[in-house]
Amino acid sequence: TQLLEQSPQFLSIQEGENLTVYCNSSSVFSSLQWYRQEPGEGPVLLVTVVTGGEVKKLKRLTFQFGDARKDSSLHITAAQPGDTGLYLCAGETGANNLFFGTGTRLTVIP
Amino acid sequence: GAGVSQSPSNKVTEKGKDVELRCDPISGHTALYWYRQSLGQGLEFLIYFQGNSAPDKSGLPSDRFSAERTGGSVSTLTIQRTQQEDSAVYLCASSASGLGTYEQYFGPGTRLTVT
Numbered sequence: 001t002q003l004l005e006q007s008p009q010f011l012s013i014q015e016g017e018n019l020t021v022y023c024n025s026s027s028v029f030s031s032l033q034w035y036r037q038e039p040g041e042g043p044v045l046l047v048t049v050v051t052g053g054e055v056k057k058l059k060r061l062t063f064q065f066g067d068a069r070k071d072s073s074l075h076i077t078a079a080q081p082g083d084t085g086l087y088l089c090a091g092e093t094g095a096n097n098l099f100f101g102t103g104t105r106l107t108v109i110p
Numbered sequence: 111g112a113g114v115s116q117s118p119s120n121k122v123t124e125k126g127k128d129v130e131l132r133c134d135p136i137s138g139h140t141a142l143y144w145y146r147q148s149l150g151q152g153l154e155f156l157i158y159f160q161g162n163s164a165p166d167k168s169g170l171p172s173d174r175f176s177a178e179r180t181g182g183s184v185s186t187l188t189i190q191r192t193q194q195e196d197s198a199v200y201l202c203a204s205s206a207s208g209l210g211t212y213e214q215y216f217g218p219g220t221r222l223t224v225t
Contacts, residue, residue, distance in 0.1 A: 006152075033213075042114070042201050042216025043153070088152055098214065100145070100153035 003027050004091055004101035012107040013079055021074045021087055021104045029091035032065055032072050033098065037086040079108045112136065114217035116202050122223045123192055131187045131220045135204030143203045143214060144177055144187050153201065159185065192224045 004025045013019055023032070031050045035043035047056050049065035049072065056063045060083075062075040072089055086105050090098040115134045123129050135142050140161045145153040155169040159179045170176070174192075179185040189196055199221050203214040 004152075041218050042203070044216070045213045048213070090153075098143075099155065103152045 003099045004089055006087075006089060006101040006104045008104060009102065010105050010107075012109065015081060015108055015110050016078050019076050019079060019106070021076075021106070023072045023074075023089035023101050025070050025091060027091065027093065027099075028069050029093060030069070031092045032069070033090045033092070034063055034072070034074055035088040035090060037088060038084075043086075043088055076106075079106075081108045081110050084108050114202055114204055114215050116200075116217040116220050118220060119218065120221045120223075122225060125194060125224055126191055128188065128190045129192055129222065131189075131200050131202075131222070133185045133187070133202030133204075133217060135183065135185070135202070136215055137183075139204035139206055139215075140182070141205045141207060141212075141214075142179055142185050143205075144185070145201045145203065146171075147199045147201055147219070149198075156187070156200075189222075192222075194224045197222055197224045 004023055007022045011019060031048055033048045034046045036046055037043040047058055047063045049056055049063055052067045052069045054065045060077045064073050076083055084107050086103050088103050089101040092098050114136055117132045121129055142159040144156040146156055147153050157170055157177045158166040174190045177187045199219040201216055201219045203216045205212045205214045
């Protein structure tokens with residue numbers, strides 16, 4: 001069962017542009033994580049958000065957890081080619097495993 | 111190395127054959143997870159091991175899939191009588207605890223192709 005929908009599925013932008021990726025669900029999560037995956041590698045954790053309404057910043061990346069803990073967004077400012085990859089959100093329901101989103105494949109063109 | 115390792119990195123097999131995929135987690139991590147990722151898609155949870163507890167097998171898609179973890183460390187995922195729809199990247203992850211707020215460290219995956 002797919003609990004987390006990400007949009008857009010694909011995104012191709014020019015270097016220097018801003019973008020937002022969305023992660024939506026009808027389920028409530030106790031925490032939500034964002035990962036980035038590059039070709040031939042496993043996903044790497046970027047951030048974990050726990051509190052509804054929480055905002056975390058990681059350099060040019062801003063993560064927000066929805067007030068109801070059902071959705072999240074990732075905003076990238078002034079995208080760089082190094083930001084290219086598959087972005088995955090993952091929600092934890094308290095059952096000791098993560099449910100991963102459908103993924104957003106980002107390409108930043110130099 | 112200190113990270114999660116998986117072997118083989120690539121496996122091509124004929125339909126109907128059995129395959130075994132191996133995962134070496136980070137030393138000391140009590141939790142180990144197997145996921146399946148179809149081309150460019152999100153991850154599908156397969157199975158979860160935590161310490162000496164009975165594994166959570168709720169994600170295994172059929173009884174052709176099984177996994178074991180020996181000595182609380184190395185894990186093997188076995189797929190019997192492989193089918194073409196089993197073709198995917200199989201990812202293993204470990205974490206210091208089974209609680210979701212602990213980071214999962216992923217291996218590079220095994221790309222399985224069933225011909």
